Amino acid sequence: MKIHMDLKEHSYDILVQRGILAHAGEHLHLDRRVLVVTDSGVPAAYAQTIAGQCKEAVILTVEQGEGSKSLETFGKLLETMLAHGFSRKDCVVAVGGGVVGDLSGFAASAYMRGIDFYNIPTTLLSQIDSSIGGKTAINFGGVKNIVGAFYQPKMVLIDPDLLSTLPPRQISNGLAEAVKMALTSDRVLFELFENEEIGANLDEIIIRSLQIKKSVVEQDEKEAGLRKILNFGHTIGHGIESSGNMAELYHGECVALGLIPMCAGAIRPRVIRVLEKCGLYNLIAFDWDKITQAAFHDKKADGDAVTVTLVPEIGSFELRKMKCIEVIDMAKACFEG
Amino acid sequence: MKIHMDLKEHSYDILVQRGILAHAGEHLHLDRRVLVVTDSGVPAAYAQTIAGQCKEAVILTVEQGEGSKSLETFGKLLETMLAHGFSRKDCVVAVGGGVVGDLSGFAASAYMRGIDFYNIPTTLLSQIDSSIGGKTAINFGGVKNIVGAFYQPKMVLIDPDLLSTLPPRQISNGLAEAVKMALTSDRVLFELFENEEIGANLDEIIIRSLQIKKSVVEQDEKEAGLRKILNFGHTIGHGIESSGNMAELYHGECVALGLIPMCAGAIRPRVIRVLEKCGLYNLIAFDWDKITQAAFHDKKADGDAVTVTLVPEIGSFELRKMKCIEVIDMAKACFEG
Structure with a gap:
């Protein structure tokens, strides 16, 4: 291929x-x-x-x-x-x-x-x-x-x-990015995650993920706009990863948690089922103050507002400028609501 | 401008x-x-x-x-x-x-x-x-x-x-690159050096030099070919500069010496007169063994042969692949012949 x-x-x-x-x-x-x-x-x-x-x-x-x-x-x-x-x-x-x-x-x-x-x-x-x-x-x-x-x-x-030769947890770590791309851009890939055995379909998962990323990067090589969708789930995910008390979580595990609140409520149960199947649904004791601080030291933060990617339906996305605090509130409501 | x-x-x-x-x-x-x-x-x-x-x-x-x-x-x-x-x-x-x-x-x-x-x-x-x-x-x-x-x-x-605020020797140091560009690409600039007062024409010298370099760089941004002419005089010049016992010479002074042998014999007297006028004709005791060794550790050396720029007439150039030893022999003959 x-x-x-x-x-x-x-x-x-x-x-x-x-x-x-x-x-x-x-x-x-x-x-x-x-x-x-x-x-x-x-x-x-x-x-x-x-x-x-x-x-x-x-x-x-x-x-x-x-x-x-x-x-x-x-x-x-x-x-x-x-x-x-x-x-x-x-x-x-x-x-x-x-x-x-x-x-x-x-x-x-x-x-x-x-x-x-x-x-x-x-x-x-x-x-x-x-x-x-x-x-x-x-x-x-x-x-x-x-x-x-x-x-x-x-x-x-x-x-x-x-x-x-990779331990299963390292496989899960990579799958998080594939789930992320399926959610914004590829309903068929998401359904593969839902319906097929994952280990037997790794080649297909890699290739479909690469094709999504290819399309995004070709349109936006120097990260001027569209490429932001590759950061789907990463604002909160990065906050969790950098908040200091989550050293035990891998990057993919943090991203997986970060993308849940960015999905519309109606599709969250399907998203969570797929993340569980991938070994990526590891709930933690969220420390929102630390997460907030870590998330918005992010170089992508733009003053008091950030552009986040939302997924209203599987395979589609919406870029929205939101206040940092609104993003955190949305995440809190999702996990604690 | x-x-x-x-x-x-x-x-x-x-x-x-x-x-x-x-x-x-x-x-x-x-x-x-x-x-x-x-x-x-x-x-x-x-x-x-x-x-x-x-x-x-x-x-x-x-x-x-x-x-x-x-x-x-x-x-x-x-x-x-x-x-x-x-x-x-x-x-x-x-x-x-x-x-x-x-x-x-x-x-x-x-x-x-x-x-x-x-x-x-x-x-x-x-x-x-x-x-x-x-x-x-x-x-x-x-x-x-x-x-x-x-x-x-x-x-x-x-x-x-x-x-x-620059000392005169620093001005000379810069003029060497302008003379270099005049020789390969701009007869009119060379004649300005011959016939006009240099200090009173610095703006003109800067602008004409920039225009030559602009034209070369635009044609060859990543240094694949034509840009080699910007290295005119630099093979021997770099050898003199890096040979270790010439610490007292500036880059431009070394380049000035390096471009003389690369000019056709018939135009050398004019070239030397211009270099003298620029304060750039400072003959030294050449140590050819050291110069040879320093010149061809140059990253532009390509195996045993190098591409050098020759100036057959004022304002024109020729790229020629020559054995390293031939380049050195040409320089020796020029200064000691």
């Missing part, structure tokens, strides 16, 4: 195919110096499989976790390329989840003002979400993704076989 | 006007948070004049010199913006020479994946050369400009009045 991202001179293909990792060299131009970036949580065999197909590979394994999205690790990637004499014609391959992809993409964008970047996402979340869109970044001064570049990969390879 | 850079969605204007610093707010959108970056060698009044026209200005003064083009200082700029709550809608203004412009532009490109950047170059070299082209960068691991981004400013303001 090939999905073509049409972004003029930044166009590229996403190939979705089981087993493609072992054949990456047939699709990527690896006959040069290649920095293979991975993290300590990814099976080492994945990066080695890529390295074995390169003319001259250097594998750099960063620590698993957000801590690696730092200016220091960014410097380490650049240092490694410099030490191995990388030229403008060499490239970077990310083999890992969102952290590895974001970090490697930013380093590729900056080394010699931009060398080729390939992304091979290994988690469901990154296969569905962060491998598309060209947003690369590191964290800085305690703020997520505050420093980075819009930089498109030359190609993305998605191998659903790599998901077999 | 307005020069429009036509780079599709990255288009911008360069305004050349004496006294424009004091009226910057009429041209730049300063009604927001503004990081004004300058260095310790630039009169402090320049940055203050800009700050006085902003809604909310933060002045950051970095150390004069290449040392400030570092990952550390880059981090300091980002930190300052973060500490002052800069959003995507705020901006960075560079008030200084190439170092300040390169550093600030890269920080603006990366903060929140890109905020507005304005450049107000204060040296003749940066007014002529580095304020156009969108090349931003820092040095890293001892290599110049190895990390950065292609990132266009939203507007460039050039105030030739600011040059009045």
Whole structure:
């Protein structure tokens, strides 16, 4: 399955195919110096499989976790390329989840003002979400993704076989973004979640999610408008995630909670049933003060009002400018009403 | 005088006007948070004049010199913006020479994946050369400009009045790039150098040089081909500059020496007379072994051969692929023959 991202001179293909990792060299131009970036949580065999197909590979394994999205690790990637004499014609391959992809993409964008970047996402979340869109970044001064570049990969390879080593909770974490996209844009995908066995339909879920995201990003590469719908559920979700006392929840689990209040009351029971089926309906003791504070430190907050995405019916959306406090009240009413 | 850079969605204007610093707010959108970056060698009044026209200005003064083009200082700029709550809608203004412009532009490109950047170059070299082209960068691991981004400013303001505080040698340093561009592309500008008083014609020299660079950059934004002619004289010049024992020479002085051997023998006497008039003909004891080694560590070297720009007649050029050793032999013959 090939999905073509049409972004003029930044166009590229996403190939979705089981087993493609072992054949990456047939699709990527690896006959040069290649920095293979991975993290300590990814099976080492994945990066080695890529390295074995390169003319001259250097594998750099960063620590698993957000801590690696730092200016220091960014410097380490650049240092490694410099030490191995990388030229403008060499490239970077990310083999890992969102952290590895974001970090490697930013380093590729900056080394010699931009060398080729390939992304091979290994988690469901990154296969569905962060491998598309060209947003690369590191964290800085305690703020997520505050420093980075819009930089498109030359190609993305998605191998659903790599998901077999993921714990179930990591699969759920990725499914949250797929449910999010189904709710705003794809009734058929939502019904698949309702009616079919999820584990047996991962390829279909990945492909349909990518197609939604493709369509949104193509229309709004630099995040000027429509792309806001990709943040559906993220205002409250981000507030929960950053409120400090929810360290035990994953990003997808927070987003899942965040999208419920944004759906019309009539469809909420269906939404909750799907989230339960995905392992994503984990109610918590909401601390609304902390959530409010964390949600609206968000860089997308615009003065006292924010634009949120609402879902009136499955597969449709509405962008609405609301006061921050109204958004919180809506969430409170949903969970406590 | 307005020069429009036509780079599709990255288009911008360069305004050349004496006294424009004091009226910057009429041209730049300063009604927001503004990081004004300058260095310790630039009169402090320049940055203050800009700050006085902003809604909310933060002045950051970095150390004069290449040392400030570092990952550390880059981090300091980002930190300052973060500490002052800069959003995507705020901006960075560079008030200084190439170092300040390169550093600030890269920080603006990366903060929140890109905020507005304005450049107000204060040296003749940066007014002529580095304020156009969108090349931003820092040095890293001892290599110049190895990390950065292609990132266009939203507007460039050039105030030739600011040059009045520059020492004459700094003026010469900038003239080298103008002579370089005249040689490959503008016979009329070269004849101005031959026949007119230079100090009285700086505005004309700046404008004609910008027009040449504009035309080259518009045709080749990402440095794929034609832009190589902007490196005319830089292969040998860079070799002289980086050979280690020429620390006393400025960049422009090295480039001036580097372009002589690349001109046809018949025009060399005219070229040398113009360089003398500009204060740029400073013969040195050439150490060819060191120059060779330094020149061809250049990232533009392509295996054993390099593409150099030759000038057969004033105002014309020829790109030729030559062996590194042939380039050096040509330079040796020129200076020692």
